[in-house]
Amino acid sequence: MRHLNLSPExxxxxxxxxxxxxxxxxxxxxxxxxxxxxxxxxxxxxxxNCGLSRGNVCYYYPTKNDMLHALLQSVVQGYLDEFDEVxxxxxxxxxxxxxxxVEMIMSDLGTEETSKFFPELWALSNRNKxxxxxxxxxxQRAREHLNGLLAEINPDLTPKEVELIGLFISASxxxxxxxxGNGKEFQGEIxxxxxxxxxxxxxxxxxxxxxxxxx
Amino acid sequence: MRHLNLSPExxxxxxxxxxxxxxxxxxxxxxxxxxxxxxxxxxxxxxxNCGLSRGNVCYYYPTKNDMLHALLQSVVQGYLDEFDEVxxxxxxxxxxxxxxxVEMIMSDLGTEETSKFFPELWALSNRNKxxxxxxxxxxQRAREHLNGLLAEINPDLTPKEVELIGLFISASxxxxxxxxGNGKEFQGEIxxxxxxxxxxxxxxxxxxxxxxxxx
Amino acid sequence: MRHLNLSPExxxxxxxxxxxxxxxxxxxxxxxxxxxxxxxxxxxxxxxNCGLSRGNVCYYYPTKNDMLHALLQSVVQGYLDEFDEVxxxxxxxxxxxxxxxVEMIMSDLGTEETSKFFPELWALSNRNKxxxxxxxxxxQRAREHLNGLLAEINPDLTPKEVELIGLFISASxxxxxxxxGNGKEFQGEIxxxxxxxxxxxxxxxxxxxxxxxxx
Amino acid sequence: MRHLNLSPExxxxxxxxxxxxxxxxxxxxxxxxxxxxxxxxxxxxxxxNCGLSRGNVCYYYPTKNDMLHALLQSVVQGYLDEFDEVxxxxxxxxxxxxxxxVEMIMSDLGTEETSKFFPELWALSNRNKxxxxxxxxxxQRAREHLNGLLAEINPDLTPKEVELIGLFISASxxxxxxxxGNGKEFQGEIxxxxxxxxxxxxxxxxxxxxxxxxx
DNA sequence: AATGAATGAGCGTTCATTCAT
DNA sequence: TATGAATGAACGCTCATTCAT
Numbered sequence: 001m002r003h004l005n006l007s008p009e010x011x012x013x014x015x016x017x018x019x020x021x022x023x024x025x026x027x028x029x030x031x032x033x034x035x036x037x038x039x040x041x042x043x044x045x046x047x048x049n050c051g052l053s054r055g056n057v058c059y060y061y062p063t064k065n066d067m068l069h070a071l072l073q074s075v076v077q078g079y080l081d082e083f084d085e086v087x088x089x090x091x092x093x094x095x096x097x098x099x100x101x102v103e104m105i106m107s108d109l110g111t112e113e114t115s116k117f118f119p120e121l122w123a124l125s126n127r128n129k130x131x132x133x134x135x136x137x138x139x140q141r142a143r144e145h146l147n148g149l150l151a152e153i154n155p156d157l158t159p160k161e162v163e164l165i166g167l168f169i170s171a172s173x174x175x176x177x178x179x180x181g182n183g184k185e186f187q188g189e190i191x192x193x194x195x196x197x198x199x200x201x202x203x204x205x206x207x208x209x210x211x212x213x214x215x
Numbered sequence: 216m217r218h219l220n221l222s223p224e225x226x227x228x229x230x231x232x233x234x235x236x237x238x239x240x241x242x243x244x245x246x247x248x249x250x251x252x253x254x255x256x257x258x259x260x261x262x263x264n265c266g267l268s269r270g271n272v273c274y275y276y277p278t279k280n281d282m283l284h285a286l287l288q289s290v291v292q293g294y295l296d297e298f299d300e301v302x303x304x305x306x307x308x309x310x311x312x313x314x315x316x317v318e319m320i321m322s323d324l325g326t327e328e329t330s331k332f333f334p335e336l337w338a339l340s341n342r343n344k345x346x347x348x349x350x351x352x353x354x355q356r357a358r359e360h361l362n363g364l365l366a367e368i369n370p371d372l373t374p375k376e377v378e379l380i381g382l383f384i385s386a387s388x389x390x391x392x393x394x395x396g397n398g399k400e401f402q403g404e405i406x407x408x409x410x411x412x413x414x415x416x417x418x419x420x421x422x423x424x425x426x427x428x429x430x
Numbered sequence: 431m432r433h434l435n436l437s438p439e440x441x442x443x444x445x446x447x448x449x450x451x452x453x454x455x456x457x458x459x460x461x462x463x464x465x466x467x468x469x470x471x472x473x474x475x476x477x478x479n480c481g482l483s484r485g486n487v488c489y490y491y492p493t494k495n496d497m498l499h500a501l502l503q504s505v506v507q508g509y510l511d512e513f514d515e516v517x518x519x520x521x522x523x524x525x526x527x528x529x530x531x532v533e534m535i536m537s538d539l540g541t542e543e544t545s546k547f548f549p550e551l552w553a554l555s556n557r558n559k560x561x562x563x564x565x566x567x568x569x570q571r572a573r574e575h576l577n578g579l580l581a582e583i584n585p586d587l588t589p590k591e592v593e594l595i596g597l598f599i600s601a602s603x604x605x606x607x608x609x610x611g612n613g614k615e616f617q618g619e620i621x622x623x624x625x626x627x628x629x630x631x632x633x634x635x636x637x638x639x640x641x642x643x644x645x
Numbered sequence: 646m647r648h649l650n651l652s653p654e655x656x657x658x659x660x661x662x663x664x665x666x667x668x669x670x671x672x673x674x675x676x677x678x679x680x681x682x683x684x685x686x687x688x689x690x691x692x693x694n695c696g697l698s699r700g701n702v703c704y705y706y707p708t709k710n711d712m713l714h715a716l717l718q719s720v721v722q723g724y725l726d727e728f729d730e731v732x733x734x735x736x737x738x739x740x741x742x743x744x745x746x747v748e749m750i751m752s753d754l755g756t757e758e759t760s761k762f763f764p765e766l767w768a769l770s771n772r773n774k775x776x777x778x779x780x781x782x783x784x785q786r787a788r789e790h791l792n793g794l795l796a797e798i799n800p801d802l803t804p805k806e807v808e809l810i811g812l813f814i815s816a817s818x819x820x821x822x823x824x825x826g827n828g829k830e831f832q833g834e835i836x837x838x839x840x841x842x843x844x845x846x847x848x849x850x851x852x853x854x855x856x857x858x859x860x
Numbered sequence: 861a862a863t864g865a866a867t868g869a870g871c872g873t874t875c876a877t878t879c880a881t
Numbered sequence: 882t883a884t885g886a887a888t889g890a891a892c893g894c895t896c897a898t899t900c901a902t
Binding site: 467469470550553554557565569595597598600602603604605608609613616622625629630643 | 682683760761764767768769770772780781784813816817818821824825828830834837840842844845848849852853857858860
C-alpha cells in the first residue's frame with residue numbers, strides 16, 4: 001500500500017494549515033482502520049491517535065461516513081497513481097508489463113496493511129454504497145490496465161471476453177489475500193504462489209478460446 | 216450456503232428445549248451477521264430478531280464471542296457436510312469431480328448469503344483468533360478435497376506443489392466473491408466466469424511443471 | 431474466624447441431605463463474601479463456587495438477603511461458641527481471663543478472613559437492618575463477657591460505667607482491623623500492638639473513676 | 646466531615662465551567678456513596694442525583710474508578726486541611742492539642758456522613774489498591790500529628806514506640822465508628838465515650854514504658 | 861481553526877428472581 | 882430436592898453527533 005493521496009478529497013484547499021490537519025487525520029484514520037477494522041473504528045480513536053480533539057476532527061469530517069469517504073478516496077487514489085507509473089514504463093513487451101503488474105499486486109497483498117485493509121473494504125462494500133463505489137473505481141481502473149495488455153497478448157479475444165478474463169485474473173489475485181502474507185496460514189509462500197499465478201494467467205490468456213467460455 | 220449444523224457446538228444436548236432455543240438464536244444470529252455485518256452485529260439485534268429476551272440469549276451465549284464461535288462453527292460444519300457428499304459421489308472421474316467442486320463453489324459464492332458472509336469472515340479473521348481458526352478449518356478441508364483430485368489429474372506434481380496449486384485455485388475462486396453475484400458489479404456473469412475458471416484451473420493442473428514454480 | 435455454625439438458621443432440619451447442601455452453600459458464600467466483598471457478592475458466584483445450579487441455590491435461599499442472613503447468623507454463632515469456651519475456662523483470675531480475651535480478639539483480627547469480613551459487616555450494617563441486628567447481637571455478647579470481667583477488676587465502677595468502658599475497649603480492638611494484619615500497613619505489628627492494648631485497657635479499667643467520665 | 650477539596654484532582658483547571666461540573670458531580674457522588682454505599686454506587690445514580698446526563702458524567706470521569714479516585718482524594722484533602730488548622734493553633738500545650746484532636750475526631754465520627762463513609766472506605770480498601778493508598782495517606786497524616794504530640798507528652802518513648810502507640814490510639818478512635826453516633830446502638834453516648842477515650846489515651850501515653858511493650 | 865462540554869443511544873454483561881419440569 | 886430456562890433491569894462504558902466559545 002502506498003501513501004495516501006488526498007487530491008480527490010480536497011480540490012480547493014483554502015489554507016495549507018487545514019490541509020495538513022486533514023492529512024494528519026486521515027493518516028491516523030488509516031492506522032486505526034487497519035489496526036482495529038471498521039467495526040472498532042471510531043472518531044474518538046482517530047482523534048486520540050493524532051492528538052487532536054474530537055471536536056476538531058468533527059470539524060473536518062462532520063460525520064463518520066464523511067471521514068470514511070475521504071479515507072477510501074485517498075487510499076484508492078494512491079493506488080491509481082501507482083498503476084499509472086507501471087503502464088508508463090516504456091520498452092517492455094505487453095507480456096512483461098502483464099507479469100510486472102501481477103508481481104506488483106501479489107507482493108502488495110502480502111503486506112500487513114493490505115491484507116488487513118482490503119478484506120475490510122470488501123465487507124464494507126456490502127453495506128455501504130459509497131464504499132462500494134470507491135471499491136469499484138479502484139478495481140475498474142486496475143482491470144483497464146490488465147485488459148489492455150490481455151488484448152495485446154491474445155488479439156483473438158473479443159472485448160467482452162477480455163473483460164471477463166481480466167475480471168477473473170484480478171479477482172483471483174485478490175482472493176489470495178486472506179490466505180497469504182502477514183500472519184496468515186501461508187505466510188512466506190508468496191514467491192512460489194506468484195510464479196504459479198503468473199504461469200496460470202499467461203497460459204489462460206494465450207490458450208483460451210471462445211468455445212471454452214460460451215456453453 | 217447450506218443450513219446450519221449445530222453438532223460441533225452441542226455434543227451432549229441436555230434438553231431438546233434448550234437445543235431448539237440454541238438453533239433459533241443461531242439462525243437469528245446468522246441473519247443479523249449477514250444483514251448488518253459483524254460491525255453492527257449485536258446481541259440485542261439477535262434477541263430482537265428471534266423474539267427472545269436479551270437475558271435469555273446471554274444465558275445460552277454468555278459472551279458475544281461465544282455466540283460468534285457457535286455461529287461460525289455451525290456454518291463451517293454445514294459446508295463440511297456438503298463437501299463430503301460431493302466426494303462420496305462415485306462413478307465420476309477425478310477431472311469430473313474437480314469440475315463439480317469448482318461449479319459448486321462458484322455457484323455458491325454468487326448467492327447473497329455467501330457473498331456477504333465470507334468477506335465478513337475474512338475481515339474478522341484478521342482480528343479474532345477464533346475466527347481465523349474456524350476459517351482455516353473450513354478452507355483446509357476444502358483444499359484437501361481439491362488436492363486429492365489434483366494429484367490424480369497430474370501425478371507428476373509433488374505433494375508440496377499440489378498444496379500450493381490447490382491453495383491458488385481455492386483462493387482464486389474465493390476472490391471472485393466481492394465482484395460477482397448478488398448486487399455486485401458482475402452480477403449475472405457467474406456462468407461464463409465459472410467456465411473460465413474451470414478451463415483455467417484444469418489447464419494449470421495439467422500443464423504446470425516444477426520448473427514453472429521454482430525459480 | 432472459626433467454622434460456621436448453622437444451628438440458628440436450621441432449627442428443624444427436615445433431612446440431612448438438605449442440611450449438608452445448606453452448609454455447602456454457606457461455606458461457598460462465605461468465601462465469596464470474603465474474597466469479593468458484599469458489593470460483588472452474587473448468587474451466581476456462590477453457585478459456581480460450590481458446583482450447584484443457580485436454581486438449587488435459590489431453592490434454599492429464595493432471596494439474596496435470605497442467604498446473607500443465614501451467612502451472618504452462622505458466622506456470629508461461630509464466634510459466640512468461641513466466647514463461651516473462654517469464659518468457661520476455670521482457674522483463671524478475672525484479669526487473666528480479660529487478657530486472654532484481648533489476645534484472642536487481637537490475634538483473630540489479624541487473619542485475612544477476619545480483616546476482610548468485619549469491615550464489610552460494618553459497612554453493610556449501615557444499609558441493612560438485618561445485618562445491623564446480627565452485628566449487634568455479636569458485639570453485645572462479646573461485651574457481656576468483657577463487662578463481667580471489668581466489674582470484677584474494678585468493683586467501684588457503676589454498671590453504666592462498665593458498659594461504656596466495655597464498649598470503648600471492644601470498639602478499640604475492632605478499630606485495629608483496618609490497619610493491622612494481612613496485607614495492611616502494619617502487617618506484622620500485632621504482637622506489640624496487643625501488648626499496648628492489654629496495658630492500656632487494664633490501666634484504664636483499674637484507674638478510671640466516675641469523675642473522669644462525667645463532666 | 647468537611648467540604649470536599651478538589652485541589653488534588655484538578656491541578657490545571659482548563660475552564661471554570663468544567664471545574665464547576667466536576668464539583669457538582671463529586672458532591673452528588675459523595676451523597677450516593679454515603680446513602681447507598683459503594684456496593685450500590687453507580688454512575689447512573691450519580692448522574693441522576695446531579696441532573697446531568699450519564700454521558701457527561703463519563704466525559705469527566707471515564708471510568709467508575711476514576712470517579713471514586715477523585716471522590717476519595719477530595720474527601721481526604723478536606724480532612725488534611727482540617728488537621729493542619731488544629732496543629733497551627735498556637736498557645737496550646739501538647740496535652741491540650743492532643744485532647745483537642747481526640748475531641749475533634751470523636752465528635753466527627755458520630756456524624757451520619759462520617760459513620761457511613763469510613764466503614765465503606767475500610768471495606769473498599771481491601772479490594773481496591775487506590776482506595777487503600779488514599780486511606781493510608783489520610784491516616785498517616787493524622788498519625789503524624791498525634792505522634793508529634795505524643796513524643797512531647799512522653800519524651801522517654803522511642804520513635805518506634807511512638808508510632809505504635811499513635812497507631813493504637815488512632816485506630817481505637819476509628820473503631821468507635823460502627824457503634825456510636827447516628828442510628829447506632831450507642832447513639833448519644835459520644836460525650837462520655839470521648840472522656841473515657843481522652844482519659845485512656847493520656848494515661849497510656851504518660852505511663853507506658855518500654856518493658857510494657859516488648860515481651 | 862480548534863476546543864471542551866454535553867447529550868442520548870446503544871453495547872456487552874451481570875444479576876436477582878421466577879417458574880416448569 | 883434439584884435443574885435448566887427465561888425475564889427484565891441495571892451497570893460500566895463507548896460512541897456519533899451537536900454546540901457554544
